[in-house]
C-alpha cells in the first residue's frame with residue numbers, strides 16, 4: 001500500500017465548501033437532515049454497548065454528526081473521497097469539544113489502518129455501533145449487492161472483530177436501497193446472520209409520505225426490536241413519527257381483483273405497508289383485523305376497501321394518505337375533455353374540491369387541476385378525490401372522510 005492510500009486524518013476547513021457546491025451526484029447521496037435526526041433519536045432510546053459510533057462510508061458526515069449530537073458519543077467517519085472527507089470533518093467540527101471525533105480519508109474496508117489511528121488519537125477505542133450507508137447503483141434491482149460501495153460482506157467481515165457485542169449482540173444500522181429486490185434482501189440478511197450468528201435483526205421501511213418507500217434499513221442487536229420482525233415508519237415533517245410493526249410473511253391475504261361499489265370506503269395506503277409485508281399490522285392498527293379487502297397492489301398507490309371509517313386516533317391513519325366513501329364510478333381515464341362532466345358529478349355529490357389521485361399525464365396535471373378548481377370554485381361543499389379503479393379503465397369519485 002502506498003502512503004497516499006493509507007488512511008489519514010482530515011481537518012475541517014473554516015468556511016469550508018458547502019454540500020450545495022458539490023454537484024447533484026453528491027447531494028443525491030446525502031441523507032436528509034430530518035432522517036438523520038430521526039435515526040439518532042431512535043438510537044438514543046436503544047441499548048447499544050459503550051464506545052464510539054463508526055461510519056465507514058461517511059459521505060457528508062451529517063448522519064454521524066447527528067449521532068454525536070444526540071448520543072454524546074465519540075464519532076469516527078471514514079470516507080474514500082478526499083473532498084467528501086472534508087465535508088465529514090466540517091460536520092463533525094460542529095459537535096462540542098467534549099466529544100472526540102475523527103474524520104479519516106481512506107478505505108472503510110481498511111479496519112486495521114483506521115483502528116491504528118483511532119488507538120493513537122482517541123480515548124475510546126471500542127466500537128459501540130456501526131452505521132453504513134453504502135453508495136449503490138441507481139437501478140439497484142438490476143445489480144448485485146456486491147456492487148454496493150463499499151461492498152457489504154467485505155465491510156462487515158473487516159469490522160466484525162472490532163465491534164463490541166453488548167448483551168444483545170453487535171449493533172449495526174445498514175442503510176440500504178429501498179429498491180432492493182426480495183432476493184437481494186435475503187442475501188443481505190444471510191450475510192448478517194452468517195457473520196453475527198444469533199443476532200436479532202429488524203427490517204425498517206421508512207416513508208416520508210410522498211407515495212414511495214424512502215429508506216430501507218436493517219437494524220441489529222440493541223438497535224433491533226426484541227422479536228426481530230419488521231417495522232414500518234411514517235416520518236412526519238415536524239420530525240414526529242408513527243410506526244407499525246409485526247412479522248412479515250405471516251399474512252397471506254390475497255389481493256382480490258374487485259372494484260369497490262358506491263358507498264364502500266376506499267383507502268390509498270402508504271406503499272411502506274404493502275412492501276414491508278405489514279398489511280395485517282395495518283388492519284389491526286385500523287381496528288379492522290381480517291376485514292380489509294386489498295384491491296390494488298401497486299408501488300405507488302396501493303388500495304384497500306376498508307370495512308369502516310378509520311377511527312380518529314388509530315395508528316393506521318398515518319399510513320393512509322387519503323380515504324373516503326365512493327360516490328360515483330366514471331368511465332374512462334382522466335383527460336381534459338371530461339372535466340365538465342367530472343365537475344357536474346362532483347357538484348351532484350356535494351364536493352367543492354377534488355384532489356387528483358389517479359394516474360395523469362404529468363404535463364397535463366397542473367392544467368387539469370386548475371381547470372377543475374376554476375369550474376368548482378364557486379360551489380360550496382366537501383372535499384373529494386379521484387382514483388383509478390383497481391381494474392383500470394374507469395375512475396372512482398370519492399368523498400373524503402376526516
Ligand SMILES: C[S@@+](CC[C@H](N)C(=O)[O-])C[C@H]1O[C@@H](n2cnc3c(N)ncnc32)[C@H](O)[C@@H]1O
Pocket residue numbers: 029030031032056057058059060061062063078079080081084106107108109133134135136149150
Ligand atoms: C451513500 S454515501 C453516504 C452518504 C452519507 N450517509 C451522507 O449523508 O452524506 C456513500 C459514501 O461512501 C463512500 N465510499 C464508497 N466506497 C468507500 C470505501 N471503500 N471506503 C470509504 N468510503 C467509501 C462514497 O464516496 C460515498 O460518499
